[in-house]
Amino acid sequence: MERAFLELGTIDVFVNNAAYGLYGAVEEASDSQIEHQFMTNVLGSLRAARAVLPFFRKQGGGHIVQISSMAGHYSIAGMGLYCSSKWAVEGAFEALAKEVAPFNIKTTMVELGGIRTNFLTSNAVFGERLDEYRDTEADQFVSLMKGELPGIDMSMFNQMVVGDPDKMAHQIIRRVDQGEGPIRMALGSDAYDQIRTAFLDRLAALEAQKELAYSTDSDDVVKPL
Incomplete structure (x- = not known):
């Protein structure tokens, strides 16, 4: 980081993009695979952001662009470890955004859906089945x-992925140029649909438990004004 700022002088935007997917049932992954997943996706992101903050x-x-995922809002069988790493990123960077805002440092979490890069193929890691x-x-x-499901080869699988990397990159650049906007930016129709469904399902489940939640309050609690 010191070398980058020394050679370039001023850096306006820092893009935090390191991540990969670890797939399989939670039990199927080894300890070292789980540790490496979180070292890269979570600790790698945090260390990089923490390193740039003093210079910003x-x-x-400055502006931190943290590449996150729609998977930071839901979790499905076979993707629990990757999803949990993105949930951790979402929580940490939501707090970080509030903490660094007084220093004129902006933060955008880009919640990508599926994207037509090699992320889902050559970069994937699998547990032992x-x-x-x-x-x-x-x-x-x-x-x-x-690519082992009958009738679905890798070419067909790639066509099922909706995200265009060029269009997504353009929107990220546009957000940075604007300078303002929500902390989270969903890109891809699948990201919008999946995140919205996850929110609605969780809200419905929460509302169904309202009476139960309130019933466990202390009798002498003092409500804040």
Whole structure:
């Protein structure tokens, strides 16, 4: 980071993009695979952001673009570890955005849907498949990601991915040029649909538990004004 600022002088935008997918049932991943997933997706993102912040403060501002995922809002069988890493990113950077705003440092989390890069193919890592999970939802998801489902080859799978990387990059640049906007930016129709469905499902489940939640309050609680 020191070298970058020394050679370039002023850096306006920092894009945090390091991540990969670890797929399979949670039990199927090894300890080292899980650790490496979080070292890259979560700690890698946090360390990079923490490293750039002193330089942004010194120069009077900057913009952090944290590449997140629609998977930061839901979790499905076969993708639990990747999803949990993105949930962690979402939580950390939502707080960070509020903390650094007084220094004129802006933060945008880009919640991508599927994107036509090599992220879903050559960069994927898989746990060791266990017989106990054969033909379960998690196993079928892994088969899809590996191109092993009958009638769906990798070419067809790629066409099922909706995100155009050039269009997404253009929108990220546009947001940075605008300088203002919501902390989260969903890109891809699948991202919009999946995130919206996850929110509505969770809200409905929460509303159904309102009476239960209120019933556990202390009798002498003092409500804030």
